[in-house]
Amino acid sequence: MTHTAHMSRRLWLALAASAPIAGVAGVAHAAPTDDALKSIKDARVGLTSLSAKFTQIRRVGLLADEVKSTGELTLVMPDQLRWELFAPDDIVYWVTSKGVAYKSKNSAKAAHAPAGAFGSLLPDLIGFLGGDLTPLKARYAFTATSETDGSVTVVATPTEEKIKQALKKLTMRTNSERWGISKVVIEEPKGDSSTITFEANQKNPKVDATKMKPPA
Secondary structure, eight states: OOHHHHHHHHHHHHHHHHHHHHHHHHHHSOOHHHHHHHHHHHHTTTOOEEEEEEEEEEEETTTTEEEEEEEEEEEETTTEEEEEEOTTTOEEEEEETTEEEEEETTOSSOEEOOSSHHHHHHHHHHHHHHSOSGGGGGTEEEEEEEOTTSOEEEEEEEOSHHHHTTOSEEEEEEOTTSSSEEEEEEEOTTSOEEEEEEOOOEESOOOOGGGGSOOO
């Protein structure tokens, strides 16, 4: 074997030996979804509160009807959420460490929130809208995509049977800074859906503590 052929063979063996190593190294890199979720987590460091007005369009699958509502989201980390629908709905939902409650216009006191997609989803919305999504992996399968404007689109499909009964899929898009929220689509198993489009988010606004407590 000539010196040139011997060197070529050594080079080929070196490349062949390195190929599996490169493949293993590639596995060590975070997947695009993990990278995108981490970018949201990093952007939300220091987020203590958030508020935003929104428009909600509720679609009833079988009737093909649409119900439009307006409202305001107020979020205080780590465990308080207020979801208010303005007139003519006139209803407020609260999530606190004690559970989920709601109050309609004609009620003097808040009541325990009924079961259903929205009632079941509200506690997890704190994580979706303003927290770290990593703990939610215990109940949802995620895909996440970074968009050209800097925002991230996250699709969450429930893996827990109790949640599956109320929710088919949730799609969320952050704002361009990734700490806030621009859109949420909630799809239910029977074909109903809610699309919530948020106005500009306020970061760390001062929130009256009494606003975040349901009237007893």
